[in-house]
Amino acid sequence: MCKKAVCDTCKKSTWWGCGSHVPMVMDAIPEAERCGCDPRVERDGKQYPPMAKSPLQGRRRGALDKGQEGGVVARGRGAAAAALNEAAGR
Structure with a gap:
């Protein structure tokens, strides 16, 4: 698909x-x-256009956003997003 x-x-x-x-x-x-x-x-x-080099779809569930102070905040409800936020101290 x-x-x-x-x-x-x-x-x-x-x-x-x-x-x-x-x-x-x-x-x-x-x-x-x-x-x-x-x-x-x-x-x-x-x-x-040619196919993209990666399947990243931009701002979708689990995408990364710029947080306060220039940090990155993972969006979404999954365990991966929670782990990224925890590792970043968010």
Whole structure:
């Protein structure tokens, strides 16, 4: 399954995943917000941005936010977020 992701190079929206669902993901993103990097991939006769290098999807459950005093705070309710916050003394 493909999901929206952030391009490591230009920081705009792209996709990550198996490659079969690129149109479903990218067609929902306005052209101005899409990654413009090369090489492009073609699906159903349309050109799309390249796949992101990682599946990170930005601000979703478990994402990291800048906390007070420039620190980082893990968001989410999972054990990983709690462990990160505990390790950071938050």
